[in-house]
Structures are given as structure tokens and as C-alpha cells.
Amino acid sequence: MRMNVIEVNNLRRIYKSTTGVIKRTSKEIVAVDGVTFDVHEGELYGLLGPNGAGKTTTVKMLTTLLIPTAGSATIKGLDVERQADQVRSRIGFVFGGERGLYWRLSGLDNLRYFASLYYVDPDVARKRIDELLDLVGLKGREKERVEGYSRGMRQRLHIARALLHDPEVLFLDEPTIGLDPVGARELRQAVRNLQSAKKTILLTTHYMFEADALCQRIAVINHGKIIALDTPENLKRTVVDLSVVEIELFGIPPEVVEKVRGLKIVDNVAVESRDQRQVMIVHTSNGPEAIPALVAELNGLKVGRIISREPTLEDAYVRLVGGAE
Amino acid sequence: MKEKTLLGSLRVMLLSFEVQLRQNLTDGFVLFGILVQPLLVAFMALWMLKDKGPDHAIFVVIGSGLTGLWTTLLFDGGNSITGERWNGTLEPLVGSPSSMRLIVFGKVLASITQSLLSMVGCYTLISLIMGYPLTILHPGLFIGSVILTVFALVCFGLIMASLFILIRDIGRMINTLEFPVYILCGFLFPIALLPGWTTPISYLLSPYWAAQALHGATSGTISVNKILFAWAMMITFSLAYILLSEGLYRKILYRARVDASLDTQG
Amino acid sequence: MKKLISNTRIFFQGAILSYRALFRWLRPSTYIASKVLAPLTVMIFFVYIGAYASGSNDASYYVIGNALIFTASSGIYGVTMSIGGERWTGTLPYLFGAPANRMAMFVGRSLVHVLDGMLGGFIGLGWGALLFNLDLSKADPTALLVTMLVTTFSTAGLGLLMGCLGLITRNVMFINNLVYFLLLLFSGANLAVSSLPRWMQAVSQAIPLTRGIASTRIIVNGGGLAEVLPLLRMELLIGLAFTLAGYSLFRVFETQAKRLGTLDVF
Numbered sequence: 001m002r003m004n005v006i007e008v009n010n011l012r013r014i015y016k017s018t019t020g021v022i023k024r025t026s027k028e029i030v031a032v033d034g035v036t037f038d039v040h041e042g043e044l045y046g047l048l049g050p051n052g053a054g055k056t057t058t059v060k061m062l063t064t065l066l067i068p069t070a071g072s073a074t075i076k077g078l079d080v081e082r083q084a085d086q087v088r089s090r091i092g093f094v095f096g097g098e099r100g101l102y103w104r105l106s107g108l109d110n111l112r113y114f115a116s117l118y119y120v121d122p123d124v125a126r127k128r129i130d131e132l133l134d135l136v137g138l139k140g141r142e143k144e145r146v147e148g149y150s151r152g153m154r155q156r157l158h159i160a161r162a163l164l165h166d167p168e169v170l171f172l173d174e175p176t177i178g179l180d181p182v183g184a185r186e187l188r189q190a191v192r193n194l195q196s197a198k199k200t201i202l203l204t205t206h207y208m209f210e211a212d213a214l215c216q217r218i219a220v221i222n223h224g225k226i227i228a229l230d231t232p233e234n235l236k237r238t239v240v241d242l243s244v245v246e247i248e249l250f251g252i253p254p255e256v257v258e259k260v261r262g263l264k265i266v267d268n269v270a271v272e273s274r275d276q277r278q279v280m281i282v283h284t285s286n287g288p289e290a291i292p293a294l295v296a297e298l299n300g301l302k303v304g305r306i307i308s309r310e311p312t313l314e315d316a317y318v319r320l321v322g323g324a325e
Numbered sequence: 326m327k328e329k330t331l332l333g334s335l336r337v338m339l340l341s342f343e344v345q346l347r348q349n350l351t352d353g354f355v356l357f358g359i360l361v362q363p364l365l366v367a368f369m370a371l372w373m374l375k376d377k378g379p380d381h382a383i384f385v386v387i388g389s390g391l392t393g394l395w396t397t398l399l400f401d402g403g404n405s406i407t408g409e410r411w412n413g414t415l416e417p418l419v420g421s422p423s424s425m426r427l428i429v430f431g432k433v434l435a436s437i438t439q440s441l442l443s444m445v446g447c448y449t450l451i452s453l454i455m456g457y458p459l460t461i462l463h464p465g466l467f468i469g470s471v472i473l474t475v476f477a478l479v480c481f482g483l484i485m486a487s488l489f490i491l492i493r494d495i496g497r498m499i500n501t502l503e504f505p506v507y508i509l510c511g512f513l514f515p516i517a518l519l520p521g522w523t524t525p526i527s528y529l530l531s532p533y534w535a536a537q538a539l540h541g542a543t544s545g546t547i548s549v550n551k552i553l554f555a556w557a558m559m560i561t562f563s564l565a566y567i568l569l570s571e572g573l574y575r576k577i578l579y580r581a582r583v584d585a586s587l588d589t590q591g
Numbered sequence: 592m593k594k595l596i597s598n599t600r601i602f603f604q605g606a607i608l609s610y611r612a613l614f615r616w617l618r619p620s621t622y623i624a625s626k627v628l629a630p631l632t633v634m635i636f637f638v639y640i641g642a643y644a645s646g647s648n649d650a651s652y653y654v655i656g657n658a659l660i661f662t663a664s665s666g667i668y669g670v671t672m673s674i675g676g677e678r679w680t681g682t683l684p685y686l687f688g689a690p691a692n693r694m695a696m697f698v699g700r701s702l703v704h705v706l707d708g709m710l711g712g713f714i715g716l717g718w719g720a721l722l723f724n725l726d727l728s729k730a731d732p733t734a735l736l737v738t739m740l741v742t743t744f745s746t747a748g749l750g751l752l753m754g755c756l757g758l759i760t761r762n763v764m765f766i767n768n769l770v771y772f773l774l775l776l777f778s779g780a781n782l783a784v785s786s787l788p789r790w791m792q793a794v795s796q797a798i799p800l801t802r803g804i805a806s807t808r809i810i811v812n813g814g815g816l817a818e819v820l821p822l823l824r825m826e827l828l829i830g831l832a833f834t835l836a837g838y839s840l841f842r843v844f845e846t847q848a849k850r851l852g853t854l855d856v857f
Contacts (some may be wrong), residue, residue, distance in 0.1 A: 015585060066414055067582045082540075089422040098566040099413020104348055116340045117428075119420040161417075353765040361765075365772040369637075372782050373644045494620070501624050504632035514635075514643035 005169055005200040006062065010071035011241045013057050013224075026152070031057040034071065039202055044195045046215030047204040050321060054224040055204040059173050059227035063093045063203070074134035075169055089118065093171040096155050096178065103147040107138055107157050110146060111164060118165035125164065132160040135190060137183075151178040159187070163194075170201045171195065176210065188214055212313045222321045232313055237309040239319060242267065242270035243287030245294060248304030260297050265290050270318055277304060283311075283319060328456030329422070337423045345405075351438060355401050359436070363393030363443040364450060370513050371451060371481050373481040382457035384544045388513035390444025391536055395477060397440040399499055402482035403574075406490045416587050419578060425484060426574050433482035437475055462545045468550055470538035477531045477559040480566035487573045490581070510536050515546070531562040592828040626711055630661045631718050637781050638723060649758035654723045655811055656780030658715030659804045663738065663746045663774050683809070701747040708743030723825075738810060741823045743802030745830025749799045751837030755844060780805050799833065802826040 013032040032054040039045040047055050055176070059068040062073055064084040073080045078087050102110050106128065115125035133139045136156035146154065155178050162170060169231065178183040191214060195201055205211055211218050212232045218226040228235060253272055260282065261269045268283035284290045286306045295303070349355045367389035374381050406429065409415040418428060445556040452459045461467050489495045507524055509516065510533040516524060527533045538555040546556075581587050634657035641653035669822065719725035753770050760766065775781060778800040784792055795801045803826050806819035 064421055065420055065582060065587055066585055067579070083423055088420055095416070095421060097413075100417050102344060102348065102412070102414060104351055109344075109347075113344055114417065116336045117418065117423040119329055119337075119422065122336070197433070216435050260535070309444065354768075357765045357768050362772060365776060369776055369781055371642060372786075373637075373640050376644060454803075497620065498624055499634060500629040504636045508632070508636050508639065514639050518643060519638055575672060 004038045005039045005041045005043075006045075006073070006075050006202060008035055008037050008058075008062070008071075009072045011035045011058065011061060011068050011073055012070040013054075013061060013066060014069045030224055032061070032068075035221070035224070036071075037219050037226060037228055037229060039200060041200055042195070042198050043217065044191070044201045044203065046211040046218040047202065047221055048206065048211045048218050049204075049221035049319065050206055053206075053221045055206075055221060056173055057224075058221070059093070059202065059204055060093075061170050063091060063171050064088055075140050085309065089165070090167055091169045091171060092165065092167035093173070094158045094162045095173045096158050096175060098151070098154065101146045101154060101157060104145060104270060106143050106145055107133075107149065107153075108142040110145055111142075111286065112163060114161050115164045120165050125142075128164060128166070129160075132163055135163075136160045137186065152180060152183050155179055156183070156187075159190075170199055172201060172203045174204055174206070176205070176207070207312045208312075208317045220317065220320050228320050235316050236311070236313050241314040241320070242283050242311045243284055243285060243290070244309050244311050244315055245282045245284060245290060246285070246305075246307045246309065247282065247294065247298070248277050248306070249280060249298070250277055250279055250302045250304070252301070253276050255258060256297065256301065260294060263293065263297065265293060266321055281315075281318070283315065334424070334427055337427050338431035338434070341428045342435040344434035345432040346439065349401065349436065353439065355397075355436075358396040358400050359393060359440045360443050360446065363389045363440075363447060364514060366392050366513075367447040367451065371455070373426055374513075375579050379457050380544070382451050383459045383461065384457070384540060384546075385513070386444065386447045386451055387539050387543050388536070389447050390441070391510070391512045391539065392507050393443040393447075394437060394440045394474070395510075395512075395532055396483065396503055397436050398433070398451055398478055398482050399503055399506075402438040402479075403485040403489045403499065405429045405432045405486040407483070407486075407495075410587065410589055412491075413588065417580075419587055424574075425578060426570055429483055429486045430479060432478045432485070434475070437478055437482070441471070441475070448577060461543045463542045463549070463552075464498075466542035466549065468538070469556065470535070470542045470552070471558045473556055473563075474535040474539060477563045480563040480570075481531055483570045484566050484573065487570065487577050490577050506530065509533065511540075531559060534558040534562070600705060624660075624709075626664070627714055630657075630664050630711070630715065633657065633660065633719065633775075634715065635722070637775070641781065648703040650723050650802065651719075651725055651811070652808070653781060654719040654725050655716075655808050656778070656804050658719045658725075658777070659712060659800060660775060660780050661711040661715030661808055662743045662776075662803075663771065663800055664708075664711060701744075701751060704750065705740070705743045706745060706749050709739045712739045712743065725811070727811060730814055732810045734810045734814075734819060735807070737801060737816060738806045738819060738823060739824050741830070742800060742806075744802065745799035745826050746832065748830040748833035748837065752833050753837075755837050755840040759844065774798070774800055777801070797829070799826065799829050802829075 010214050011032055012030070012034055014155070014204060015029045015031055017027050017029065033060055037045075047058065048054050048302050057066065062066050062075065062080055062298055064087050067081055067085070075087050078090075082088055101111070111129045111132070112125065115129065116122075130143075136159055138153060138156055138160065141149070142155065146157065149157065155175070159172075159175065162172075175191070176187055179187060188210065191201065191203065203211075203214060215232065217229070217231050219226050220236060228238075248263075250305055257271060257280070260280070264283055264320070265286050266283050267285065269280045272279045272281060282290070282294060291306060291308065349359070367385055370385045370389055371382065374385060406425070409418055419425065434527040448459060451457055490547065492498075507513065508519070509523060510530055511527065511531075516527050516533075519527075534555040537547060538552050538559065539548075541555065637657055638653045642650050648679045673796070693823045716725065716727065720727055749770065753766055756764075756766055777784075777787075777798055779795060780800075784795045784801060784805075787795065802822040806822045806826070809819050809822075
């Protein structure tokens with residue numbers, strides 16, 4: 001039985017927002033609605049969901065930056081709300097983006113500062129910064145000011161910063177956002193290397209292929225709730241009964257989508273834009289047999305390619321979150 | 326796990342000092358308050374008080390230096406936490422195991438130290454260019470007063486930084502807090518000129534005691550005993566602020582985590 | 592005729608837009624804090640230094656001078672933020688492309704600040720009467736009104752120029768604060784112009800406000816409009832000169848920006 005490093009129990013987070021200047025009305029938004037899951041030691045765990053699903057909010061609660069409205073969470077047995085200080089020295093987190101760095105300072109100075117905030121011994125820090133700069137590919141650029149860095153470089157600096165104190169637990173919130181494909185691939189490899197170094201990692205992403213490629217288990221989250229929790233293989237199995245028919249069209253009127261969706265043989269319909277065309281992705285159990293019925297509904301429209309294929313994790317995901325995109 | 330050694334904590338403070346120093350060097354708004362404004366105030370006060378004789382020059386240097394210290398504390402030190410939030414770096418700071426108080430202390434210390442340079446600037450301007458004699462009556466007491474002033478103001482800055490985060494609309498109000506302290510603390514004229522009911526208020530402000538000590542040590546405006554009393558007051562205030570800050574910081578940081586206000590983008 | 596109507600419309604549009612854009616964030620508390628209280632604190636400060644310097648009870652010299660500074664605050668901060676603030680709100684490019692007569696738009700924007708400044712001036716005199724027993728009984732109201740109007744017009748002109756400088760540099764607030772203090776220094780509010788070194792007197796004569804303050808002092812002491820007319824005429828001319836300078840600077844900036852295709856021109 002592997003030990004649980006992260007235990008999340010019925011975590012809830014409500015945001016209150018007030019609008020209006022004279023007559024103030026307040027709204028409550030439930031960002032995270034009773035989330036429960038565990039992450040084992042040395043596991044690379046994925047939190048997968050579309051934008052606004054509650055991934056970042058969950059991670060912020062786990063990294064002690066937000067107090068949960070209800071529920072609890074522990075990291076290595078330490079409560080994130082009441083033992084925040086102890087949690088902080090054991091975890092590293094990356095939220096990325098443009099903010100979170102001192103722009104007028106060099107990359108190196110940023111790292112030196114944060115190393116001190118984590119009480120890393122200066123000699124150890126110097127060596128580790130050197131290694132980390134190599135790891136994230138910023139060697140040679142570290143003396144330049146962060147304001148001159150590209151988006152990708154900043155992202156990589158964020159990651160270096162999270163690793164300065166060699167934490168056992170890492171939280172990566174959409175770490176490959178803003179990276180070019182090569183950089184993203186290198187980052188994923190680095191994440192794999194970290195995992196083989198026995199670190200426990202919680203990764204959030206909205207890229208299904210990324211979760212599939214990296215994670216040992218995935219929790220699919222939408223509208224603040226976990227709607228599925230399993231290994232990638234098992235999640236793919238949920239759609240094993242599924243067939244996917246992709247129909248390339250040039251302009252799809254919404255009424256047609258509704259009509260297709262209404263067909264008995266159709267489970268789900270999603271529309272994707274690819275370059276100049278639109279592709280209607282139909283989930284059905286009949287596969288190739290369904291094609292004639294589908295085409296019948298497309299009477300009059302100009303049709304491109306039609307493919308029938310096996311489902312991927314992406315399709316499983318679409319099925320789970322209801323074709324939202 | 327890395328334990329929090331004393332040396333480590335010292336490093337946190339020193340590096341926060343360094344980061345703040347570097348950030349300020351390119352900030353025109355801050356530099357104005359630190360360097361330019363005190364010089365302009367010094368010149369004006371010098372000219373206005375010309376008829377009081379050349380011995381008044383040192384009074385003006387100290388007084389205008391104090392105005393620089395307070396303006397810096399108000400606009401720069403007070404925004405220690407809110408500035409980090411605006412910069413997007415508050416979350417990484419709070420998420421680290423370091424104490425926020427230590428970080429703020431380092432930052433405010435940097436601002437105050439930079440501002441002290443303005444006092445040096447006034448000194449240079451007035452003694453070299455104007456040719457006024459600038460004798461310090463009690464050099465030893467002067468140095469002691471400077472050290473205690475810095476310490477007292479930085480401790481006050483600790484409290485201010487937390488209040489700025491607590492009071493939402495503080496930005497709109499700080500302009501009105503700048504000159505009243507110059508007035509009530511007797512920086513460039515004795516508070517005896519003010520109506521009597523303001524005197525208790527003056528006593529409650531630590532910059533008042535700083536001004537008493539500094540003017541006393543340089544111009545001899547008060548006796549040595551009174552200077553030492555001012556020292557005692559500054560130490561008392563500082564300790565009170567430090568004690569108060571512990572509970573205050575715990576409270577505001579907890580509140581910020583509840584309200585999701587560690588980051589402006591929520 | 593059509594052009595006149597169109598220009599007039601633009602004139603008022605500019606004025607309203609300016610007011611709305613800038614004071615959208617304004618609440619009564621902010622207005623009171625920044626326009627009524629903050630300048631008062633500056634006034635009290637300098638009046639007391641003046642009292643300390645002259646050792647007398649009659650501070651009317653300083654009171655009048657500092658009351659007029661109230662008008663400057665509107666002209667400077669208001670107008671410079673209006674133009675310098677354009678950059679922040681990103682509406683500048685639209686100003687470039689508009690076939691509208693820029694002069695009309697500019698002056699329109701200043702109109703609001705002139706009115707605001709006059710209000711400030713009267714608030715200043717009001718405080719003077721209330722707190723420092725300023726005796727306004729001998730002052731001719733018409734003369735006072737005209738003086739105020741002319742003075743705020745000329746400080747708004749200065750503000751226009753400063754605002755255009757703000758387009759070029761990044762530190763608008765630095766410039767604002769600097770000009771505010773320089774006005775305190777050179778306008779005769781606190782330091783009698785005649786007592787300043789020769790080169791500084793030249794500066795005093797070249798800037799707005801100096802003659803406005805001098806005129807106000809004459810009027811409060813019972814002088815009539817005829818006496819101050821020569822001064823006001825020069826004040827008006829100076830205001831026009833600064834407005835034109837600001838306008839030309841804006842055109843230079845605009846040409847450069849169009850040529851380089853960016854707003855980061857210098």
C-alpha cells in the first residue's frame with residue numbers, strides 16, 4: 001500500500017464577487033465543489049479539465065495560498081490551512097504566466113532571492129541554481145533582466161524557481177502554456193525525469209494528450225467537481241464502445257448540429273475548427289454503419305473528408321465534459 | 326527540511342533589502358520622494374528661515390531630511406505589501422516559508438536607508454554650495470539618534486505596510502497624511518507654535534521623538550536628558566510596533582487567503 | 592459657420608470626456624481628500640514655517656500665496672494626467688487620427704480644469720479666512736474673480752505643456768510633483784521673489800502664478816482691478832504662451848509617432 005502524500009477531502013471554495021457602485025449586489029461562485037482525491041508517493045498525478053473548471057483554485061488551496069471554504073487537505077500529513085508554514089517548506093509550485101517575477105532583476109538574482117526565502121544554504125544554492133539553469137535551458141541568459149525574457153523563458157525560470165529547495169512535492173499549474181512545441185516537449189521530459197527522481201507531482205492541464213503522456217492517474221474536473229478519476233488506460237476504456245466519425249465541412253449551421261445530435265445513433269457531437277474548415281466530430285456506437293444516416297442529415301452542405309476512427313483519450317474527455325469547447 | 330536558522334533569516338532580510346533597492350533605483354516616482362523633494366523643501370526652508378542666522382542651516386538639513394524620510398516611508402514603505410501584490414510577486418512570497426514581516430522589514434529598511442542619502446545630499450548642498458557652517462553639537466548622540474530613528478521608522482513601516490493592505494481605499498488617503506506629520510512632529514518648526522490641543526497627538530507619533538532627538542543632538546534645541554528620553558520613547562514605540570506586528574500580520578495574511586486577495590487577478 | 596459649430600462641439604466633447612475619464616474613479620471622499628485637504632496640509636506647513644521665520648502673528652503673506660497654490664494643483668495634476676494619462680488609457684491614437692481641430696480639443700479639456708482650479712482657489716482662500724484669520728473684507732470680488740480666472744488659465748497652460756512632456760517620458764508623476772514644488776519655490780508663495788537671486792527671479796517672472804499671487808495680495812489689501820490689470824495681462828500672455836508651447840510639442844510628438852509607428856517615440 002503506497003503512502004498518500006496528498007490527501008484532499010471534500011474541498012470546496014466559493015468566491016464572492018460584488019458588482020455595482022451604488023447598489024451593490026453580491027454573487028457567489030462555486031469554483032471548487034466538493035473535490036476528493038489522493039496522490040500517492042512518487043506519483044505523477046494529473047488534474048485535467050477545461051478552463052474555469054477549478055484546477056487552479058484547487059492547486060492554490062493545496063499550496064496554502066487560498067483558504068478552503070469547506071473541507072480539508074493535507075500534504076504529508078500536514079494540514080494546508082493550519083500548518084501552512086510547514087507545508088510551504090516542503091512543496092514547490094509553478095503558476096507561470098507573466099507575473100510572479102521581479103522584472104527589473106536578472107534571472108539569476110530572482111533565483112538567488114527565492115533560494116534565500118526557502119532557507120537554502122548559499123553554497124548549496126549556488127550549485128543548484130547552476131544545475132537548474134542548465135535543466136531549464138536558461139544557461140547563458142541568467143544575467144539578463146527578466147523584462148527582456150520571452151514568455152517561454154519566463155515560464156522556464158518559474159520552473160527553476162520551484163525546484164530551488166529540492167521539494168518532495170511539486171505543483172505544476174499548466175506548465176507548458178506559452179511554450180513552443182519544442183520547449184513543451186523538453187519540459188515534459190524534465191517532468192518525467194523529476195518523477196523518476198522520486199518526486200510527487202500534481203500537474204494540471206487542459207491538454208488531454210499531455211495528461212495521457214505523463215500522468216499515472218488522472219482526475220477529470222469540470223465545474224468544480226471531479227467527474228472521473230482513473231488511469232489513462234481505464235479512462236480510454238470507457239470509450240471503447242465508442243466510434244468516432246469525423247466529417248469535414250465548410251460551414252456548419254447550428255440547426256444541422258442539433259439535428260445530428262438528435263439522432264438516436266448519436267451519443268455526442270462536437271464541432272472543431274481546423275484551418276479553414278470545420279470538423280464535426282460525432283460519437284456513435286455504430287461506427288461506419290452510421291455514416292449514411294449522418295450524411296443524410298447533411299443534405300445540401302458541401303462535405304469534405306469523412307473518417308471513421310478509434311476513440312482517443314481526447315474523445316473520452318469530450319464525452320465526460322459534454323463536448324464543451 | 327531546511328530549518329530556519331538565524332543566519333538564514335538574516336539573509337532573507339538582507340536580500341529583500343537588496344531587491345527593494347534595485348527596484349527603487351529605476352522608479353522615478355520613488356526617487357522623487359527620496360531625493361528631489363527633500364532638496365526642494367530644504368532650499369525653501371533655508372530661504373524662508375534665512376533671517377534666523379547661519380546656525381539654522383543644520384536645523385534645516387535635519388528637518389528636510391526628516392521630511393524625506395517620512396515621505397519615503399509613507400509612499401514607498403507603506404506600499405511594501407500592496408506593491409508586491411500589484412507586481413504579482415505576493416503569492417510566491419507568501420507561499421514561501423519565510424516570514425512576511427522579515428521581508429517587509431528588509432524592504433522598508435532599504436527605502437529608509439536610501440532616503441538617508443537625501444539627508445546627506447541636503448547636507449552637501451547646503452554646506453558646500455551655500456557655504457554655511459554645519460556643526461553638529463553632540464556627534465555621538467547624533468549617530469545614536471540616527472540609528473534609533475531608522476529603527477523606529479522601519480518598525481512603523483512594518484505596521485503601515487499591513488494597514489495599507491487592510492484598508493482598501495488607503496491609496497486615496499495617503500496624500501493627506503504626508504504634510505501633517507511634517508507639521509505635527511516639528512520637523513521644520515517647533516510644535517510650540519501649534520495650538521495646544523495638538524500636542525498629545527504629536528507625542529503619539531514616533532517621528533516626533535526622532536525629530537526631537539535629532540534636532541537636540543545637532544542644534545541643541547533640547548537638553549541631553551531630554552534627548553535620552555526621546556531615545557527611550559523611540560525604543561518603546563519600536564518594541565510596541567514589533568509586538569503588534571506579529572498578530573497583525575498573521576491576521577491580514579489569513580484574511581487575504583480567505584478573500585483570495587493575494588493576487589489582484591484573483 | 593459649420594466649422595465653428597463643429598469645433599465648439601469638439602471643444603465641449605473634449606471637456607466632458609476629459610472630466611469623465613479622469614474623475615470616473617472619483618468619489619466625494621477622494622475629491623475632498625485630494626483637492627480640499629491635501630493642499631490644506633501643504634498650506635499649513637508653509638504658513639507655520641513662515642510664522643516661525645518672521646516671528647509674527649500675521650501670516651497673510653503666506654496664506655494668500657499658498658491659497659493660490661490650490662489652483663495650481665488642479666491645473667497641474669488634472670491636465671497632465673489628462674494628457675499623460677492618454678497614454679495609459681490608450682486613447683491617444685484616436686486623437687491623432689481625428690480630423691478634429693486639436694486645439695479645440697485641447698483647450699476644451701483644459702476648460703474643466705480651469706473651472707476646477709477656480710473652485711480650488713476659493714477653497715484655499717476660504718481655509719485662509721477660516722483657520723488663519725485672513726481678512727478678505729477689503730477685497731474687490733470682481734477683481735478677485737478675474738484674477739482667479741486668469742491665474743487658473745495660465746497654470747492650466749503650464750499643465751498642458753507638462754502633460755505633453757509626460758507623453759515623452761514615462762514618469763508623469765515625477766514631473767507633476769516636480770512642477771508643483773517648483774511653483775511653491777518660484778511663484779512667490781513662500782519666498783518673496785525680490786529676495787531671490789537674480790537668475791531665480793528671471794524664472795519666477797517667466798512662469799504662471801507669480802503675477803497671479805502678486806495680484807491677489809494687492810487685491811486683498813484693498814487694491815482695485817485697475818492696479819492689477821498690467822500683471823494679469825502678462826499672466827494671460829504667459830498662459831497662452833505655455834498653451835501654445837504645449838500644443839506645438841504635442842504636434843511634434845504626433846509627427847514623430849506617426850513616422851515611427853509607435854507611441855514610444857523618444
